[in-house]
Amino acid sequence: MIAFVKIISLVLGLMVISKTYLDYKKKNESFFMFIFWTVAWIGIIIVSLFPELINEALEISSAQKIGTGTFLGIALVFLFFIIYRVYIKANRLEKKIHDMVMKLGLKDIDDEN
Amino acid sequence: MKLAIVIPAYNEEKAIEEVLLSLPKKLKNIDKIISVVVDDGSFDKTHDIANNHATYAIRHVINLGVGAATTTGLGAAKKLRSDIVVTIDADGQHNPKDIEKIIQPILDGKADVVIGTRMLNAKGMPPLKIFGNNFMNFLTFLVFHKWSSDSQSGMKAFNAKALKKIKLRSIGYEICSEMIGEIQRNKLKLKEIPIEVIYTDYSKVKGQNWINGINVLTKMLVIKIIGK
Numbered sequence: 001m002i003a004f005v006k007i008i009s010l011v012l013g014l015m016v017i018s019k020t021y022l023d024y025k026k027k028n029e030s031f032f033m034f035i036f037w038t039v040a041w042i043g044i045i046i047v048s049l050f051p052e053l054i055n056e057a058l059e060i061s062s063a064q065k066i067g068t069g070t071f072l073g074i075a076l077v078f079l080f081f082i083i084y085r086v087y088i089k090a091n092r093l094e095k096k097i098h099d100m101v102m103k104l105g106l107k108d109i110d111d112e113n
Numbered sequence: 114m115k116l117a118i119v120i121p122a123y124n125e126e127k128a129i130e131e132v133l134l135s136l137p138k139k140l141k142n143i144d145k146i147i148s149v150v151v152d153d154g155s156f157d158k159t160h161d162i163a164n165n166h167a168t169y170a171i172r173h174v175i176n177l178g179v180g181a182a183t184t185t186g187l188g189a190a191k192k193l194r195s196d197i198v199v200t201i202d203a204d205g206q207h208n209p210k211d212i213e214k215i216i217q218p219i220l221d222g223k224a225d226v227v228i229g230t231r232m233l234n235a236k237g238m239p240p241l242k243i244f245g246n247n248f249m250n251f252l253t254f255l256v257f258h259k260w261s262s263d264s265q266s267g268m269k270a271f272n273a274k275a276l277k278k279i280k281l282r283s284i285g286y287e288i289c290s291e292m293i294g295e296i297q298r299n300k301l302k303l304k305e306i307p308i309e310v311i312y313t314d315y316s317k318v319k320g321q322n323w324i325n326g327i328n329v330l331t332k333m334l335v336i337k338i339i340g341k
Contacts, residue, residue, distance in 0.1 A: 091335065098177060098284050102185045105151065105171040109192050 009048030121182030180288030229268030
């Protein structure tokens with residue numbers, strides 16, 4: 001089961017990195033964003049392949065040892081916050097596009113008095 | 114009294130001409146009937162056909178969804194100072210003769226919004242669709258606390274007061290549920306009138322699917338939690 005999760009993480013990570021690279025090549029993404037996503041996903045792949053690294057990293061970095069569960073909890077809260085922000089922004093954009101398309105569609109209809 | 118018949122359409126070249134030609138030309142207590150087709154960025158001949166047969170043919174520059182097209186149609190009806198607005202589907206599943214029936218409670222002053230319900234006479238409706246519609250009714254009730262026997266019906270009638278008060282933001286199929294929420298929020302008088310459903314091979318493949326139900330639920334919750 002753990003091996004299966006590792007393989008899935010590896011495949012997903014490589015897919016995202018290749019997609020980011022293609023987007024960068026097509027100039028749909030900036031160099032900074034390409035580097036950011038590549039580094040982030042390489043990090044995710046490394047952690048999924050060697051989860052014991054989290055414990056070691058926590059031991060090195062924390063004066064007071066916190067458990068892996070706490071670390072993952074904090075990560076989950078952070079991720080949900082990002083998802084929430086992205087969702088809000090997508091909703092706002094959707095509304096703006098809707099308003100714009102509606103205005104364009106209605107511009108030929110004159111007010112009838 | 115001016116009646117606007119709003120028809121949101123997306124790639125409906127096979128059915129929309131017949132729908133437009135079958136619309137009533139005269140109705141009791143109605144002085145003027147106009148048809149408003151909102152082509153939601155179709156890539157077939159829907160817009161050309163609408164241009165030939167509808168009073169107003171509006172075009173979305175991109176495809177957004179049935180909710181967006183309906184909102185644009187309602188906006189057009191408002192701009193055109195319509196007293197009553199009826200929405201019907203472009204796939205031919207509604208019988209235009211039912212328009213007279215669903216506007217009657219508005220003309221009598223007994224309702225602000227009328228839903229043409231397919232569920233009170235669901236003869237010919239596939240069992241899966243019946244289950245799916247009831248499931249959506251339940252979800253809509255759960256989120257907006259207002260029961261409708263056919264919350265997902267595309268055939269509805271609104272008076273000018275309802276048109277003014279209802280504020281919609283959905284762009285997809287969730288608009289039907291959002292309308293129920295708006296009827297509840299604005300305390301509008303709702304009536305349901307049984308209508309006929311014409312299920313052809315063409316209209317059967319149109320409409321919502323199961324995956325869309327999950328999407329509708331998510332969007333309803335977003336509307337409820339985040340607001341407009």
